[in-house]
Amino acid sequence: MDSSTPKKIFIQNFGCQMNDYDAERMVEVMHRQGYATAATAEEADLIVINSCSIRDKAEQKTASAAGRYRELKQFKPGLVVAVGGCVAQQEGERLLRRIPVADFVFGPDLIPALPSLMARVSKKRFAATEVIEVEDYEFLDADPEPSAVKVTALVTIQKGCDNHCAFCVVPTTRGREVSRPADEVIAEVARFVALGAREVTLIGQNVNSYHGIGSEDGDDFAELLERVDAVPGLLRQRFTTSHPKDFTPKVARAFRDFRTVGSWLHLPVQSGSSRTLKRMVRDYTRAEYLEKIDYLRQLVPDISLSTDIIVGYPGESEAEHQETLSLLEQVQYDSIYSFEYSARPDTPALKLRDSVHGPIKKRRLQEVQTLQRKITAARLRRWIGRDAEVLVEGASKRGAGQLCGRTRGNELVHFSAPVGGDEKALIGKLVSVHITGAGTNTLIGQMDSDVVRRLPLIAAHREADGAVH
Secondary structure: OOOOOOOEEEEEEOOOHHHHHHHHHHHHHHHOOOOEEOOOHHHOOEEEEEEOOOOHHHHHHHHHHHHHHHHHHHHOOOOEEEEEHHHHHHHOHHHHHHOOOOOEEEOHHHHHHHHHHHHOOOOOOEEEOOOOOHHHOOOOOOOOOHHHOOOEEEEEOEEOOOOOOOOOOHHHHOOOOEEOOHHHHHHHHHHHHHOOOOEEEEEOOOHHHOOOOOOOOOOHHHHHHHHHHOOOOOOEEEEEOOOHHHOOHHHHHHHHHOOOEOOEEEOOOEOOOHHHHHHHOOOOOHHHHHHHHHHHHHHOOOOEEEEEEEEOOOOOOHHHHHHHHHHHHHHOOOEEEEEEOOOOOOOHHHHOOOOOOHHHHHHHHHHHHHHHHHHHHHHHHOOOOOEEEEEEEEEOOOOOOEEEEEOOOOOEEEEEOOOOOOHHHHOOOEEEEEEEEEOOOOEEEEOOHHHHHHHHHHHHHHHHOOOOO
């Protein structure tokens, strides 16, 4: 390789939006060391597998990905392969034995130290899994290249979790809760907006337990939403993930009261049975969860909802499974993430007896997903014939000159732009799309040419309200 050619980093990312955010920060850290971003693993001098341990299948993907790089490393002796993320934090030295191709493994807290970890590679293989104490933890500010900023951006506000749900590895892999100072959050949101982002998603393991302000009533997260709402140029904000026990009426009112808060909430219920929830140590009942949903829908009747469902949790009876199905019918979620229970290392659920047999778990998961597909289809059909406010994100994967974007309720819309219009000029804009059809998980629409002519007027109106396109 020519000495003037920069080295390149390639990241294979698994898992949640926290991992997406972490992967972006890894790239930025190494860019400051002169690395460029590789389009493929074959081009890279450093490959990072950013792992997820929330489910067994996600952990298996890490080992599978590493296996594919073994041959590549044989043909490229200088190639460095590292494993980051939650599996690395959880397994440490054990992961080095399981994945011989890895030169080192490192936990999420050590992303800022990635350059110094690279300097140690020539000596011997190692695991770096130190957890930074709460009082010493500093969040890594996003420093993206302007060309890398899209219409939507992730902004972390909190890491770790102080809840101890019996099935969850997060307290082990991410540590105790640490809230990012509000001024840092607002500055990062403003930085993304200045570079072209128009929507941000505030992320954390449990955003509802955010405590970075010290508000008088103790509801720091609701106050943070209000402060983000005031950032000039921001059109929308979302947040994930929320723990139901910490979801407050004040946060619910934010959906009604703040112009940028989208009409979508992901509120993981996990099970529709209070008995199962107790074994999960979720600290709320079915009735308490439904009470919060009912209050939210009183405030915003057409709000879109999503959730997480675990089937086959140890001891789950057929009657308890039926309670989960009835909860889906009652709440009418727009979408769900559903999984078979998989035992995770170092979790209290490992001690529970009465495990549910594999075939039963598979059948229950199929029943949950079949029911939800019907509900999702009905929820999407309610849009047909209506006009939706869509934030344009870019070209649609459907091709044919179509664009795509999301409604305030987070529904993805593929739509045709007016003939002869400048499609690129619409990216990052809020436009009105007439919904003409619904697919399995998306909407289909048509944008009227009259909307394009009105865009300058819409922009002027929003600028008067404090928003700038």
